[in-house]
Amino acid sequence: MTSERSFRKPPRRPAVRPLADLVAALVDPMLARKAGLTSGLVAAWPEIAGPRLAAGTRPEKLIWAARRSDTDPFEPATLVVACEGASALRLQHEAGELLQRIDAFFGYHAVGRLKIVQKALPAPAPSRKPRLADIGEQGRQTIAEATARIEDPRLRAALERFGHTVLGRNRAGD
Structure with a gap:
């Protein structure tokens, strides 16, 4: 016994648009x-x-x-x-x-x-970038050990910068 089902397409969702466009x-x-x-x-x-x-x-x-008219340059x-x-x-x-x-x-x-x-212009908005504390020698050594086995120099440098940022934010909050 086979039953015929009609398959409906799911309703289309509007495409995701960047907030800047809206x-x-x-x-x-x-x-x-x-x-x-x-x-x-x-x-x-x-x-x-x-x-x-x-x-x-x-x-x-x-x-x-x-x-004044369409013929004006x-x-x-x-x-x-x-x-x-x-x-x-x-x-x-x-x-x-x-x-x-x-x-x-x-x-x-x-x-x-x-x-x-x-005329006077409004003051620029203050930077929302968080302040980073110095991570010290121990923090630099920890990051160097964690990234030592990574072969790609660009990836290693990016991860080292990321590590500095994470440790600096954590220490700034202390």
């Missing part, structure tokens, strides 16, 4: 409406501006020229950048190179000039 989907429309920016530009600013400029600057908004935007004190002079000096990096980020000549606005 947040960008929510934040990008607000940034575009208020400042003409994308969260991608704001998030990539430290890489675009470089460490020296990123510490004292922040992109505020993109100002696009109004187009494309006008690149003006990027308003907020900066503090001495960063304004550095930003002004490196404006040409920064504009090239911004255009490389967008993939086309999107920004034609910078408008510098001096």
